[in-house]
Amino acid sequence: MFIPFIGLVLASAISAAVIDIQVSDDNATLAFTPEAIAANPGDQVVYHFNPKNHTVTQSSFAGPCSLKPGGFDSGFQPVGTDVATADRPTFTVNVNDTQPIWVFCKQASNTPNSHCGAGMVHAINCGADGSPNSFTNFKNAALAIGAQLKANSQSPPTSTWTADYGTATIPAPPTPSLMTDTITLGNDVWTTTYSSYPGSPGPTPVSSTGNTIEVIVGGPNGNLSFTPSRVSASPRDTIKFVFQVKNHTVTQSSFAAPCLPLTNKTTGQRIGFSSGFFPVAANTTDFPTWSLTINDTSPIWAYCGQAGHCGSGMVFAVNSDESSGQTFAAFQNLAKTLNGTTSSNSTSPYNTTTSGNTGNNGATPNSVGGGLIVALIAALVGSLL
Ligand SMILES: *[C@@H]1O[C@H](CO)[C@@H](O)[C@H](O)[C@H]1NC(C)=O
Numbered sequence: 001m002f003i004p005f006i007g008l009v010l011a012s013a014i015s016a017a018v019i020d021i022q023v024s025d026d027n028a029t030l031a032f033t034p035e036a037i038a039a040n041p042g043d044q045v046v047y048h049f050n051p052k053n054h055t056v057t058q059s060s061f062a063g064p065c066s067l068k069p070g071g072f073d074s075g076f077q078p079v080g081t082d083v084a085t086a087d088r089p090t091f092t093v094n095v096n097d098t099q100p101i102w103v104f105c106k107q108a109s110n111t112p113n114s115h116c117g118a119g120m121v122h123a124i125n126c127g128a129d130g131s132p133n134s135f136t137n138f139k140n141a142a143l144a145i146g147a148q149l150k151a152n153s154q155s156p157p158t159s160t161w162t163a164d165y166g167t168a169t170i171p172a173p174p175t176p177s178l179m180t181d182t183i184t185l186g187n188d189v190w191t192t193t194y195s196s197y198p199g200s201p202g203p204t205p206v207s208s209t210g211n212t213i214e215v216i217v218g219g220p221n222g223n224l225s226f227t228p229s230r231v232s233a234s235p236r237d238t239i240k241f242v243f244q245v246k247n248h249t250v251t252q253s254s255f256a257a258p259c260l261p262l263t264n265k266t267t268g269q270r271i272g273f274s275s276g277f278f279p280v281a282a283n284t285t286d287f288p289t290w291s292l293t294i295n296d297t298s299p300i301w302a303y304c305g306q307a308g309h310c311g312s313g314m315v316f317a318v319n320s321d322e323s324s325g326q327t328f329a330a331f332q333n334l335a336k337t338l339n340g341t342t343s344s345n346s347t348s349p350y351n352t353t354t355s356g357n358t359g360n361n362g363a364t365p366n367s368v369g370g371g372l373i374v375a376l377i378a379a380l381v382g383s384l385l
Pocket residue numbers: 025026027
């Protein structure tokens with residue numbers, strides 16, 4: 001009865017391996033070497049700390065640069081350049097199963113100098129290349145967080161945000177956190193990296209086609225609104241705009257320029273969506289529609305391009321972060337302030353500025369994140385075809 005038990009212990013002791021990982025190197029490279037390994041239950045992974053001041057900290061696939069609740073953490077291990085290799089500290093992780101283990105260095109966390117954001121991450125038993133939880137996807141998510149942290153740090157302090165035209169100060173944009181998720185929908189499994197804002201929906205589509213959300217554009221008695229004027233929508237949802245009598249559009253803008261088409265600040269090219277004009281005669285009963293697919297959870301701002309409509313408050317938002325200063329109401333007030341007939345004299349919710357300012361705040365961190373997200377979504381859509 002005892003003999004098989006001893007046999008088992010011996011077998012596992014013989015097969016257990018010790019796997020050495022270098023944490024940085026004598027050139028202060030921000031990397032673990034090797035970056036990704038496979039290990040069997042019972043194996044020991046020994047991390048060797050090299051000069052500078054690093055950590056071996058467990059994270060999760062969804063949050064590559066954050067301590068996983070209950071996860072392991074070596075703490076900071078400062079090593080002088082004069083310390084001999086044999087005297088450098090180590091940290092050992094015992095592998096208990098074949099589940100993936102995600103690791104990062106937490107030095108300078110949440111700053112533009114984040115080691116994790118520079119790609120200093122490591123994985124044990126991650127998915128194979130091409131699979132949703134591959135090391136490549138994990139490291140790219142960490143690098144995206146680093147890029148976002150750098151972009152955020154370049155944004156001016158709150159007091160200097162101004163509208164792109166006119167003379168109004170505006171609330172600072174919300175700071176998104178980049179999240180990575182593995183999404184399963186039927187037989188499709190993929191990863192997505194997305195900007196998460198407080199109150200924004202998650203990246204999980206309700207189905208491969210999403211929900212349809214109906215929005216009335218205009219309405220009886222010369223109604224100059226979108227109804228509802230703010231919606232929450234998940235990726236793959238469709239917003240179906242139903243055009244009422246008159247001649248409206250739904251055209252994408254930005255918070256800082258509420259009544260102008262969204263453009264690329266560098267090239268001046270229009271990059272946003274627009275329905276174009278939908279003239280609807282007074283006796284119409286069958287109202288034309290125009291649909292927009294939602295690709296991510298970042299805030300989307302839009303307006304009606306018909307003369308005078310935007311300035312009277314005919315604006316629309318998807319997934320605006322209502323816990324930030326950039327709420328739907330603030331956006332609508334800004335449109336009225338900048339394009340309304342009473343703009344120059346009306347009491348604005350924002351202080352108007354008289355000093356010459358650069359008005360160059362359109363290069364928001366959002367646009368950096370947004371471009372990235374669009375690219376990832378495009379890749380996702382492509383992979384599903
Ligand atoms: C450090 O960099 C030098 C020069 O690029 C290279 O020759 C050397 O192999 C590197 N050392 C390590 C430990 O990577």
